[in-house]
Amino acid sequence: FDRMKKAVTRTRDSFSQSLSAVVALTREVDDASLDDLELALLASDIGAPTTQEIIARLRDRALRQGISDGAQLKQALKSEILRILDAVAHPVAHPATPPEVIMMVGVNGTGKTTTTGKLAALFRKPTREFPEGRSVLLCAADTFRAAAIEQLEVWSQRSGVELIKTKQGGDPSAALFDAATAAKARGKDILIVDTAGRLHTKSDLMKELDKMVRTANKIIPGAPHQTLLVIDATTGQNGLQQARLFTEAAKVSGIVLTKLDGTAKGGIVVAIAHELGLPVLYAGVGEKIDDILPFEPEAFVDSMLE
Numbered sequence: 001f002d003r004m005k006k007a008v009t010r011t012r013d014s015f016s017q018s019l020s021a022v023v024a025l026t027r028e029v030d031d032a033s034l035d036d037l038e039l040a041l042l043a044s045d046i047g048a049p050t051t052q053e054i055i056a057r058l059r060d061r062a063l064r065q066g067i068s069d070g071a072q073l074k075q076a077l078k079s080e081i082l083r084i085l086d087a088v089a090h091p092v093a094h095p096a097t098p099p100e101v102i103m104m105v106g107v108n109g110t111g112k113t114t115t116t117g118k119l120a121a122l123f124r125k126p127t128r129e130f131p132e133g134r135s136v137l138l139c140a141a142d143t144f145r146a147a148a149i150e151q152l153e154v155w156s157q158r159s160g161v162e163l164i165k166t167k168q169g170g171d172p173s174a175a176l177f178d179a180a181t182a183a184k185a186r187g188k189d190i191l192i193v194d195t196a197g198r199l200h201t202k203s204d205l206m207k208e209l210d211k212m213v214r215t216a217n218k219i220i221p222g223a224p225h226q227t228l229l230v231i232d233a234t235t236g237q238n239g240l241q242q243a244r245l246f247t248e249a250a251k252v253s254g255i256v257l258t259k260l261d262g263t264a265k266g267g268i269v270v271a272i273a274h275e276l277g278l279p280v281l282y283a284g285v286g287e288k289i290d291d292i293l294p295f296e297p298e299a300f301v302d303s304m305l306e
């Protein structure tokens, strides 16, 4: 009875305490404090397999090198999380000859269309690598979801970027064919393609995405250069399961994690790296055009543990 009571109290406590609070309260690193930390990691959406690996490595470190207090535990935890994030990080290689084609995939409602619009505006801005910003063309190939095309039209006006579309119910590959041809003819630097997020079966999804890849490739060799999978941070482990279908159906190169403003459970970033083997490249933090940030692992881990 005592053990159960303790477990329940601990569960409740670690749900109400953040990860950082657990670390701050740790005076001594022992089985009980590692149990607390395990619950806090699970509560932050890091997921069971990733949590188990982190805890096992921390236990091992504590035995070998000794971790004596909360401050050292925090440092060790930070380096374990960064190790997982760094393992999947890779620099984005832009093609020698533009246009660069970026395909957006993901389940409906995750924020795919919104992210497509935000990215268009972001890529137009000057950066150190592209001091004059880059020219962008949008392709509305989500011909399945009602209103997706109109929605992208609004984003294209907001971001001052041209849009190529067909009507709802049309063939997404036909829209992409037109858009790729136009991007090339108009000398655009980037073409961003919003695709449909329907989830009938994996083989349907695969067929549609395959056809789009072949179409893009015919006009622009090497396209798509990036395939970004959009995941809604508020859907936690369920979102991760759905995302798996897309990583099996397409060659996903990176993740955009949306709605991070709507959750305190940032641990999903670590689960994505560990379970999907993919880096989070951008984070969505609101519904407005500027609410997108290039993802920085170290700053993120610091904010998780601060």
Ligand code: GDP
Pocket: 106, 107, 108, 109, 110, 111, 112, 113, 114, 115, 145, 148, 151, 197, 258, 259, 260, 261, 262, 283, 284, 285, 286, 287, 291
């Ligand atoms: P799609 O079906 O995947 O294309 O999803 P939408 O782009 O239509 O987005 C679904 C809803 O999520 C909309 O109400 C968006 O405003 C909202 N949304 C998208 N990204 C974010 C984000 O980063 N933060 C918040 N709070 N809302 C977002």
